[in-house]
Amino acid sequence: MDFSRLRTTSKVTNEWTYPQGAPLRTGWLRVDTAPDHELYWEEYGRADGEPVMFLHGGPGGACAPVMSRFFDPDRYRVILFDQRGCGKSRPTVAADGPEKALAHNTTDHLVSDINALRDALGIGGKMHVFGGSWGSTLALVYAIRNPEKVASLILRGIFLGSKEDLLYMYQGNAATFAEQPYALTEPGAYIAYPDEWKAFVEVIDPARRSDMMGAYKAIFDMVPASDAERARQLEAALAWSVWEGTISNMIPADEDAGKFGEAEFALCFAQIEAHFFANDLFLKANEITDGVGALKGVPVHIVHGRFDQVCPLTQASRLVQALEAAGMPPATYVRTDAGHSAMEAQTVLALTAIMDGLPPI
Incomplete structure (x- = not known):
């Protein structure tokens, strides 16, 4: 079967009016x-x-x-x-x-x-x-x-x-995911991106999934004392970043997370977002x-x-x-x-x- 004519991205290609300039x-x-x-x-x-x-x-x-x-x-x-x-x-x-x-x-x-x-x-x-x-x-x-x-x-x-806006993106059906991973128990972005949601949810232990943002924030707030803890923190930052980066596009680019999959960007992006969200912006x-x-x-x-x-x-x-x-x-x-x-x-x-x-x- 030939699927080559299907659109593979909704990102901008040749729609720009103005060229890329150099900074003054x-x-x-x-x-x-x-x-x-x-x-x-x-x-x-x-x-x-x-x-x-x-x-x-x-x-x-x-x-x-x-x-x-x-x-x-x-x-x-x-x-x-x-x-x-x-x-x-x-x-x-x-x-x-x-x-x-x-x-x-x-x-x-x-x-x-x-x-x-x-x-x-x-x-x-x-x-x-x-x-x-x-x-x-x-x-x-x-x-x-x-x-x-x-x-x-x-x-x-x-x-x-608002709280409802953040729950839509980060909480969804996470609390019941272990028992019913594809059940539409709550509204959320996961509905359109079930595989990407699975990767985001499974970073967190099932016992902590009733508060996904809190669970991620706890990992980010940890002061790593070992290579394993540093790796855990990076894993969480990448999962948070890639989740948002992927669902930002109506047609995500397959296997290309772009900057969202880069460690330096993800550590900044995920931890600053979690910091602001935990404090109601x-x-x-x-x-x-x-x-x-x-x-x-x-x-x-x-x-x-x-x-x-x-x-x-x-x-x-x-x-x-x-x-x-x-x-x-x-x-x-x-x-x-x-x-x-x-x-x-x-x-x-x-x-x-x-x-x-x-x-x-």
Whole structure:
């Protein structure tokens, strides 16, 4: 049987409008002491262009040069930076350990970092703020607290981070998995990815599976005293990272976990996420949906994949409902036939079209 004509990926291929450019400048900015957090940043596009602050996902996902390709380099000045604890910022969880990298690593600190970075780079007026997944969370929090600095919000894969949102992704049917691995006992992303879910669940002892996030966090919090314990910690970080990376694409690439399967990335990504999730994202309950009234005058553009299993579409629906209740319906709301990743082909097309169509600042 010939299955060669079936689609093997939903990732972007030749859908990009703009080529990959080289950064205009790169650098590190010290934003804290004890520990000395330094943010790594890159600037792309036009030095005197309309500023765009790009907020990556995770938390702990870090940036990559390809993220600059959503933007017309002849119009925009694009700032990519790695948030605390990950990527090329210093210290990192992987290189320096969680005790240092997770210290002073909260949503309040990240919001403060954005202002420090814009000041250091001489951005005095309004800027576009562009974020996906956790980046959409951070973008919303930043804009609610600093609306006078935001020209527009461009959001992808809305993540509101409620308990039900996290249980959908990380808990699912794990508590009953040992007895009924394929029973649909609870809602969850596992429904569409049963084999990948099996790999994620089986890292945890059956007796601990009633709280998967807590069980993983306990492994991450362990101070390894032996090679076996270090290997156990890495195994858990890779399982957490690969689970999210795989289900981010509507059609996952077979046997290619990409950066999610790399040890250094996984250690940062998994442990920073678990740190934020264990602390309710360092936000008050409903802080975003209750606070959107502060965004009056800030156009909000939303792109969300209909088949997103990391951040199901209902999260975008809740945000839209809150915006409408505040008398500020989104300027754009596009539901693509895609999954979660920013690198899904239809999502790339939609985000690029929004950026091309924004009125000048």
